[in-house]
Amino acid sequence: MFIFNLINESNAHAILSWRYEPLYDLYNYSEPEANLLQHILHPQNTFYSILDENGELVAYCSFGQDGQVTGGDYHEQALDIGMGIRPDLTGRGKGAEYANAVLEFADSLFQPKAFRVTIAAFNKRAIRVWQKLGFKHQQSFERGSDEMQFILLLRVDYCNSNR
Template identity: 45%
Template sequence: MSLPDPSDLRLAPLAPAHAAALVTWRYPAPYDVYDLADADPADLLDPDAGFHALLAGEELVGFRSYGADGRVPGWDYDGHHPGALDTGGGLRPDLTGRGLGRAAIAAGLAHGRALFAPTAFRVTVAAFNTRALRVLAGLGFERVDGFEAAYDGRPFEVLLRQEV
């Protein structure tokens, strides 16, 4: 597939076909920490899960999520920056590292701002993921803490972007 036009990215409700596709995506190590292989597509469709499709035209190119999915066990999210909206997401594996990250995250922030009007956005990123950390810094996120994931001890960074 050719690279989507970054200005063409938009978010839409997650459809069953989108959820079914997301659980098949596989990233190369060490990015496989982001695989949704163990997820049930029906769970991704639950509105409380906060998943949204990232589309270029009608083609699924990624996803964005809001709420608990953006959290990694091992850090006290409720005790730090309680008004922040956790957000996460990913691009389809064949599109990673090709310069779409900034546009994808910016589209997700705009969508989250319109839906939730948060005082801040919070993102948790694996510490090795320098691509994402660089993009997030360019979008105004600042590191507020780091921790080791409860499930495997992998280091993660917590970043915050104030909205007000």
Template identity: 40%
Template sequence: MGACRRMLYEFEPVNERYAREILSWSYGKPCSSHDEPAEGLLAVLLAPENNYHAILKDGELVGFFCAGPDARVPGGNYDGDALDIGLGLRPDLVGQGLGLGVVKAILRFARERFSPAAFRLTVATSNRRAIRVYERAGFEWECLFEGEGGAEFAQMVREAEG
């Protein structure tokens, strides 16, 4: 008899309640670049074509992710067939050791839903904590680029399988 695996995280399309909660989050320094004004972003989070999903644990919102063009940062090179992933963990949960498990759950879900050949994500090089998590999840540095406002970003990729 096989072992039963309990799903740690569940995914649902972002609804208005989740979107408003996500837009209320504030990361502070050094991640204040993630704190953007909510104007116009509510519609972006709710648009089905943007593939925003709430990440839930025991029915509680712990983060979100998006897949596809909305996960891209202007200035990057997004050629190729990798699925772009963007994500955010609820600010009070950052630094509590949840990142790797959340990233692995996102990759599992996205692999089943989108069947990509590879995953790509874009992260500010100043976000060292996130970069360490992505490296532990099997992502490798692909390139660096300067985004709008002069911030430096890294694009990281990994194969979808594995």
């Protein structure tokens, strides 16, 4: 069971300090911390801390434009999801558990007709997690700034398609 809270400054600082091993070090925050801290704490960016049953920070998620990557086609209406798991907890086969909790939480908050995730193409672990949860490949694209490859996955929430 996970607890979701709007992110606070303490958890934002913790997340900014997380360091992933290469190849995954692309997810390390590298901008000046003050700029990122303001971005993460701004309510419009809807960042949430994800705590375990002991109240320990284990992951975070965001909803909306923060989950988009320049170069992708986001014309289809869907709720974009961003998510990060604490580095020492990655690669343990628990990704679907975290992602499913994020989907349930997002559904209760936003009740979207569709969910969307954008993932670096090399991140096969994350791609498998979201595909296991019913997400389908929509497009592959290149981020213009550095030519990094990304894929966009979509899941239409059939239960909620009448909303």
